[in-house]
Amino acid sequence: MKVDIRTYFHDDTSTFTHLLIDTATSYAAVIDPVLGFDQKSGRTDTEFLDEILGDIQRLQLTLLYIMETHAHADHLTGAMYLREKTSAEIVIGSAITEVQSIFKRVFNEGEALATDGSQFDRLLRSGDTLVLGESEIGIIATPGHTPACVSYTVNDSDVFVGDTLFPPDVGTARCDFPGGDAGTLFDSTRTLLALRDDVVLHLCHDYPPEPRDIISCVTVKQQRAENIHVHDGISRESFIEMRNQRDSGLEMPRLILPSLQVNIRAGAFPEAEANGVSYLKIPLNAL
Secondary structure (H helix, E strand, O other): OOEEEEEEEEHHHOEEEEEEEEOOOOEEEEEOOEEEEEOOOOEEEOHHHHHHHHHHHHOOOEEEEEEOOOOOOOOEEOHHHHHHHHOOEEEEEOOHHHHHHHHHHHOOOHHHOOOOOOOOOEEEOOOOEEEEOOEEEEEEEOOOOOOOOEEEEEOOOEEEOOOOEOOOOOOEOOOOOOOOOHHHHHHHHHHHHOOOOOOEEEOOEOOOOOOOOOOOEEEHHHHHHHOOOOOOOOOHHHHHHHHHHHHHOOOOOOOHHHHHHHHOOOOOOOOOOOOOOOOOOOOOOOO
16 A cells, blocks of 8 residues: 655645655545635636646556545645546535534525535545545544644555644644634544654745745654654643634735635635626624
């Protein structure tokens, strides 16, 4: 059960998209794909996704799954574009329905947005599994950053953790978005850090605090020893105090408003109006 993991870095949003390949069968999955978006013009682009699709074609892979670790607030997902190009299934944690309900109210969507997760092909719960050729992908619920965050384990050796953990010198994700909770995030980090020392954690972002090469993965052992927010010895209470205080001073992510309107739809745009154009809302003084 050997896998190959290829990682792509989207510079504009500091996001890692991972291509997971079961080498025995050439079946593949993409984790957290990014759709390019220029907020000033309102234009999207698929250059980043097309690079990944080019590698999938060149390597003669069959894409089975497009896997979202959560509904991202910092980039638009490219899941729908990849599904249209490959017929792969879009999968996400089942608690996406809670996130949809929260942001249906924020954006006053009315009946325009279903909140049953039906935009996605599979809703996964902790303990579920997916088969990728000869490899097995397990699902661990890791909420806290959002209610719907999940991590994907591959053959008990690699885990894709989304925003739950960042590189050790960056720490952990914020918890002040609607539905987030610092105590819940701490519990989720402990679940991940209870895995074997040599398990490799594949990250969704890196925001280097000082000049260094970007880090896309790190072992459980390294995180337990070095993570500035959740290394061994940090109490749940002190983490909650730190996280809440830190989050209170953070600005909202640059793309949170466009991202969430698209991402809770699995990457689809809001329904086009009579002129054939889709529009995104900006709720004033709502966040």
